[in-house]
Amino acid sequence: MSMLETSGTGITEALTRRERVVLAELGEDVTLEEIATRLFVTRNTVKSQVRSVYRKIGVSTRAEAVAWAQAHGIS
Structure with missing residues (x-):
């Protein structure tokens, strides 16, 4: 479990609005x-x-980020 999750704040909420937009764009x-x-x-x-x-989401590649976004409803 990441530090963000153990502190009571979900990772998705820890991303800024712009970071969520960029993450969604990575799926294109x-x-x-x-x-x-x-x-x-x-x-x-x-x-x-x-x-x-x-x-913030603990990945190192675009493919991993896209998979994470899809799993968390950001794509």
């Missing part, structure tokens, strides 16, 4: 550049948000 067949364009931010901003999401 698009590049980080395309996600950035859709969200009106830079590619580096998306990269930072993706890294934060991965850290």
Whole structure:
């Protein structure tokens, strides 16, 4: 169990609204550049948000993140 879960806050709630949006976008067949364009931010901003999401949900690949999102109703 992660620190977020043991503290009484679910991981899904620990993600910011933007992180949830980025996580949902990862499930699409698009590049980080395309996600950035859709969200009106830079590619580096998306990269930072993706890294934060991965850290918070305990994954290290896009496929794992997408699977986690689907299992938690974020996709």
